[in-house]
Amino acid sequence: MAEQREIKENNAWHKAVILFITVLVITAIVALVTTAVLQNQPLLQKYKYGIVLDAGSSHTAVYIYEWPAEKENDTGRVQQTHACKVKGAGISSYSVFPGQAGASLKSCMKEAESLIPLRRHHETPLYLGATAGMRLLRMENQSLSDLVLGSVEEALRSSPFSYQGARIITGQEEGAFGWVTVNYLSDRLKQGSGTTGALDLGGASTQISFVANQDGAEESAENAVTFRLYGNDYFLYTHSFLCYGKDQVLKLALSQQTQSGDSSVLDPCFHPGYSVDRDYSSVYSSPCVMTGKPLVSRDSFTHIGTGNASQCQEVVRRIFNFSGCSFSRCSFNGVYQPPLQGPFGAFSAFYFVMNFLNLTSDSLERSREKLALYCSTPWTQIKQQHPDVKEKYLAEYCFSGSYILSLLTDGYNFTSDTWTHITFIKKISGSDAGWTLGYMLNLTNMIPAEAPETPPLPHAGYITLLFFISLLLFFFLLFLSLRSRWPRCNSQTQII
Ligand SMILES: O=c1[nH]cnc2c1ncn2[C@@H]1O[C@H](COP(=O)(O)OP(=O)(O)O)[C@@H](O)[C@H]1O
Ligand SMILES: [Ca+2]
Numbered sequence: 167m168a169e170q171r172e173i174k175e176n177n178a179w180h181k182a183v184i185l186f187i188t189v190l191v192i193t194a195i196v197a198l199v200t201t202a203v204l205q206n207q208p209l210l211q212k213y214k215y216g217i218v219l220d221a222g223s224s225h226t227a228v229y230i231y232e233w234p235a236e237k238e239n240d241t242g243r244v245q246q247t248h249a250c251k252v253k254g255a256g257i258s259s260y261s262v263f264p265g266q267a268g269a270s271l272k273s274c275m276k277e278a279e280s281l282i283p284l285r286r287h288h289e290t291p292l293y294l295g296a297t298a299g300m301r302l303l304r305m306e307n308q309s310l311s312d313l314v315l316g317s318v319e320e321a322l323r324s325s326p327f328s329y330q331g332a333r334i335i336t337g338q339e340e341g342a343f344g345w346v347t348v349n350y351l352s353d354r355l356k357q358g359s360g361t362t363g364a365l366d367l368g369g370a371s372t373q374i375s376f377v378a379n380q381d382g383a384e385e386s387a388e389n390a391v392t393f394r395l396y397g398n399d400y401f402l403y404t405h406s407f408l409c410y411g412k413d414q415v416l417k418l419a420l421s422q423q424t425q426s427g428d429s430s431v432l433d434p435c436f437h438p439g440y441s442v443d444r445d446y447s448s449v450y451s452s453p454c455v456m457t458g459k460p461l462v463s464r465d466s467f468t469h470i471g472t473g474n475a476s477q478c479q480e481v482v483r484r485i486f487n488f489s490g491c492s493f494s495r496c497s498f499n500g501v502y503q504p505p506l507q508g509p510f511g512a513f514s515a516f517y518f519v520m521n522f523l524n525l526t527s528d529s530l531e532r533s534r535e536k537l538a539l540y541c542s543t544p545w546t547q548i549k550q551q552h553p554d555v556k557e558k559y560l561a562e563y564c565f566s567g568s569y570i571l572s573l574l575t576d577g578y579n580f581t582s583d584t585w586t587h588i589t590f591i592k593k594i595s596g597s598d599a600g601w602t603l604g605y606m607l608n609l610t611n612m613i614p615a616e617a618p619e620t621p622p623l624p625h626a627g628y629i630t631l632l633f634f635i636s637l638l639l640f641f642f643l644l645f646l647s648l649r650s651r652w653p654r655c656n657s658q659t660q661i662i
Contacts, residue, residue, distance in 0.1 A: 212236075215282045215290040216244075216610060217327060218602040219271065221318070223299025223370035223411060226252040228274040229602050230281060233612075244350075244612060246597035248281055250274035256369075257314050258299035264313035268321030275325050287326040294318055294332035295605055297340055298370030298408055304334060306453050330609065337406020339605070341366070341373035342391045345402060346604030346613070348511045351594035355613065358398045365512035365578075365588070366600065367519075367570065369413035370454075374497075374578055375404035378504040385493050386502035397617035403504050405497070409454035410485075410573070412515050412566045418485050419565070420449045424467055427460030435478040435565035436471025437545035442561075444469050471545060475538035475568065482565075482572045498577050506579060510588045513599035519566040520590045522555075530575070530585040537567045 212235040220227045230248040252274050260267035282290055296315070304311040311334070319332045335343075345364040349355050352362060363376030375391075380401045383390035391402040409418065423431045424446065445466045450459045486498040497503035512520070520526050523540060525533045541564040552560055574580045580588065591599050607613050 213283075213286075215247075215286055216606045217278055217282075217290060217292045218606050219292075219294040219318075219322075219332075220600060220602050221257045221294055221296035221300065221332075222368055223256045223258060223297060223302070224368075224413065225254070225256050226271065226274075228252065228271070228278060229598065230278055231597075231603060231606060244603065244607060245595065246603065248277075249598060250277050256299045257296060257318055258303040258311075260314055260317070261303055261307070261310045264310060264317050266317070267314045268317040268319075271318060271321050275321070279326060282327075288328060290327045291330045291606070291610060292322055292325065292327040293330050293606060293609060294322060295335040295339075295602070296333070297335060297601075298337070298368055298406075298411055298414075300334045301337070301408060302370055302414075302453050335601070335605070337371060337373065337408060338388075338391060338404055340371070340601045341375040341404035341406050342393075342402055343601040343604030343608060344373060344513075344599070345375040345404065346393070346395075346607060347597075347601065348513075348591075348594065348599055350604065350607060350613065351597055351599070352511075355395050355398070356617070358396065360508055361400065363506070363508055363510040364599075365510050365516055365574075367512070367515040367573075368411040369515070370411040371406050371408045371414075372410045372573065373404065373406045374503070375402055376507055376510065377401060378403040378507055382502070382504040385504075389502055394615040395613050397615070405501055405503065407499070407501070409452075412519070412562075412569055414452060414454045415482075415485055415569055416562065416565055417449050417452050417455055419481055420444075420469070421455045421457055422484055423481065424449065425457065425460055427462040428467070429464065430468040430470050432470050432472050433481075434472045434474035435481055435541070435568055436469065436473065436561060437541065437543060437548055437564060438471055438473040439545040440469075440471030440473075440561060442469045443467070473542040473544075473564065475534070475541045475564075478541060478564070478568045479572060482568050483576055485569075486572075486577055488576075497579065503578065506584060506587075508587070511591045511594075511599060512574075512588050513591050515566070516570060517590045517592045517599075518559075519563060519570055521592070522559075522563055523567045525567065526590040530571075530580075530582045533571060533585075537564070537571065540564060541568070 213232045214235045216231045216233075218229050218231070220229065228250040229246055230250075231244050232247045233244040250273075252270055254270050257267045257270070260270070279287065300311055300314070303314065315332055315334070319329075322329050322332060341364070344366045345361075346355075348364045349361050354361050361377045364373070366373040377400055382403055383392075383401065389403050389405050391404050393400045393402065409415070419435065420431070420433075423433060443466050446459045447465070449455060450457075487500070488498055490500045491502075492500060493502040495503060495505070517526075523537060525536060528536065545561075548560060549557070574585075574588070593599065597603060
């Protein structure tokens, strides 16, 4: 009897110990998991926001970016969550009624207010950068350009966000920040691996930027930009060609073709059957067009398409000046350009046009053939095939495609071999390729000069480790509870 009581007491004691250890271990697991999860990733993800307005020559777009709070310095974490296209033309077109430029931004700014949580409004930086359209307006009339900027500034100041300024960015900034965006989004900066060059085609200017040999900086300092990002030095070649955006280039081409003063112009860069009356002022009012309107009493000419790709190539080539290079090598118009290096991402109108023409993955030769066929297609047929495409865009794709091929080959010196190094892109990991993201990252100091300290394990690593530790503890407990039964069975057998 005494023996049985002793066994019972032993069992009770055993159970109490097991229960105590179980509670202890479960509490430890819960505490461990909670701490790890909370430290590595807040359970309730808190985001911060930034807004950049891209006031381009053809239109303005409002980009909203977000990133997890307290993780600003981690590459590849800032991403675009929304883009709002402002209705109407670019802000430079408001030079007649400058006061209305600011009002045009209102609906997109209201959209931003509804998308960004209220408590973040006051701390959300808001920038506006204007590009080539405003550069041209400033060249024509500085006071009008100031009035337009003043109007957008007033509208943005009245928003609940943290307004950081509206300015005309330089062509160099536009090129360099486009390069930062592309390389940031493709995670190339933090990896310190090879970088991608950036090709941006707008309506009024075009930019080329790529990492080049440092010697180039001595040849042409105005084309050199240096960055120290995540502990790596980058020597960037960048150039922005004002007036070489596709809309201004069309004006240049038309000015050359209308010089004779004939009432109609036969244009090989437009489809056969295309015929439109155009005012001379639509061509000659731009500061990019240096020649004056032909001396005729008429105000307009008839623009007639003939759809001939090889003749179109000649028309387009005449826009470039290939003589007078005072450097070791030039692209065109006497602008220094070092040898092309590495892969390139071509975005904005490069993408819109090449994507429409279905030329994003063809060889240079095949692209020329396909474009020639497209240009020779009658205008009525083109309109029938694309009833939903804006007629202005549709009419100009043959011209724009021819210009792009000429700019990349005759202008920048891409060859049949290096053509394959170009990727036509719109977005990278959900964010638009363009200068805006790089601009914001730079102004908010979100890319540190030195590489940030990396934790010994990534978040996923901690979770995996915890999972295995928990699994181990679970089996340990299971083993203990099973073991607690074995001796009881044994002792009972012994008694019997
Ligand atoms: O869907 C499209 N198809 C063809 N061209 C487009 C499309 N969307 C925008 N574009 C063109 O892309 C260009 C964008 O230029 P942007 O307004 O950024 O000028 P900028 O960079 O020279 O200041 C304009 O020529 C515009 O017409
Ligand atoms: Ca642009």
